[in-house]
Amino acid sequence: xxxxxCPPYAPFFGFAGVASAVTAGAAFxxxxxxxxxxxxxxxxxxxxxxxxxxxxxxxxxxVYGLVVSVLIxxxxxxxxxxxxxxxxxxxxxxxxxxMTGIAAxxxxxxxxxxxxxxxxGMILILIFAExxxxxxxxxxxxxxxxxxxxxxxxx
Amino acid sequence: MSDxxxxxxxxxxxASRAALIKLVFFAATLIILPISSYFFTxxxxxxxxxxxxxxxAICAANxxxxxxxxxxxxxxxxxxxxxxxxxxxxxxKER
Numbered sequence: 152x153x154x155x156x157c158p159p160y161a162p163f164f165g166f167a168g169v170a171s172a173v174t175a176g177a178a179f180x181x182x183x184x185x186x187x188x189x190x191x192x193x194x195x196x197x198x199x200x201x202x203x204x205x206x207x208x209x210x211x212x213x214v215y216g217l218v219v220s221v222l223i224x225x226x227x228x229x230x231x232x233x234x235x236x237x238x239x240x241x242x243x244x245x246x247x248x249x250m251t252g253i254a255a256x257x258x259x260x261x262x263x264x265x266x267x268x269x270x271x272g273m274i275l276i277l278i279f280a281e282x283x284x285x286x287x288x289x290x291x292x293x294x295x296x297x298x299x300x301x302x303x304x305x306x
Numbered sequence: 307m308s309d310x311x312x313x314x315x316x317x318x319x320x321a322s323r324a325a326l327i328k329l330v331f332f333a334a335t336l337i338i339l340p341i342s343s344y345f346f347t348x349x350x351x352x353x354x355x356x357x358x359x360x361x362x363a364i365c366a367a368n369x370x371x372x373x374x375x376x377x378x379x380x381x382x383x384x385x386x387x388x389x390x391x392x393x394x395x396x397x398x399k400e401r
Contacts, residue, residue, distance in 0.1 A: 197385045200325055201378040207332065207371060214340050214367045221344060222360045270382055274375055288364065292357055 156236070157305040162229035164238030168245030169223045172291070174216040176249075176256025176284070180209030184263025201270050205263025208277050212252050212259070212284045219248040219291045226298055232305030237298045244291035251287025255280055325381075332374050340367040 184205035191202055223241045227233065258280035262273065340363040348359035 197321075198382075200328070201382050203329065204375060204378060207336065207374050210333075210336055211367050211371050214336065215364065218340060218344060218360050218363045218367075221341065222356050225348075225356050270379060274379075285364075292360060296357055 157232050157234050161233045161235040161238040162227065164235070165223065165227045165229070165233065165241040168238075168241035168243070169220050169227070170245070171242070171249040172216050172219040172223065172245035172252075174212060174249050174252030174256060174284075176253035177209045177213035177216070178256070179253070180212065180256035180259035180263065181206050183260030184209065187264035204274060205259050205277060208281050209256055209259050209263075211281060212255050215284050215288045216248055216252050219245065219288060222292070222295060226295065234301050234304045236304075237301050240294050240298050240301075244294040247294070248284075248287045248291040251290075252284050255284035255287075258283065328377065332370065332377075336367065336370050339370055340364070 188199075188202045188206070192199055223245055226237075227241065259277060262276050262280060343366040344359050344363035347362045348354065348356055351362070352358040
């Protein structure tokens with residue numbers, strides 16, 4: 152029974168979860184917003200600080216992905232018996248954070264590209280785009296709490 | 307006339323250097339603070355519970371973000387006021 156529940160290829164899914172949590176969304180958001188900011192910087196250099204808010208928000212999305220990766224990697228125990236169910240849970244957690252990160256980074260990039268004159272409006276829209284990534288992180292955290300119950304399955 | 311232009315250029319350079327230092331400070335804080343707070347609180351505050359440590363790290367990252375937004379909005383208001391004062395002084399000179 153334990154050999155069925157803890158096959159040797161189970162850590163593959165866990166580490167795939169760690170790798171998929173690190174987002175490409177933040178890169179897209181930074182790049183797209185940076186195009187708009189570079190255009191603005193030549194005409195109005197005094198607006199640099201507030202036009203970099205989208206870039207900082209894309210950085211926060213990357214921090215979400217990093218924290219989920221560190222969290223999942225800390226709970227991986229491939230040497231002490233790692234159930235396949237825990238591998239799937241970790242894969243799901245990583246994917247949920249990574250894909251919502253891509254969605255949030257996409258939204259932040261497009262909003263940051265069209266830099267408007269109204270700071271407050273832009274920040275409000277960016278906050279709504281950012282909480283998409285936060286929801287993915289919360290789902291990933293919720294999924295990760297289920298793994299602690301599976302610790303003794305392999306013995 | 308030329309020393310006015312030189313003074314304006316010097317103040318502009320000083321302003322852009324101050325902005326650069328602020329940006330570098332926020333970037334460094336955003337890199338260092340969340341991940342260090344994760345490991346620190348996991349070891350010493352939450353006694354091994356990594357989920358609470360992750361929540362602490364996310365709160366730290368959001369605090370840095372809110373601080374950046376507040377600083378940039380305040381600077382925006384300040385530069386708007388400076389531009390208005392400059393416009394008023396220029397119209398006074400033209401008279």
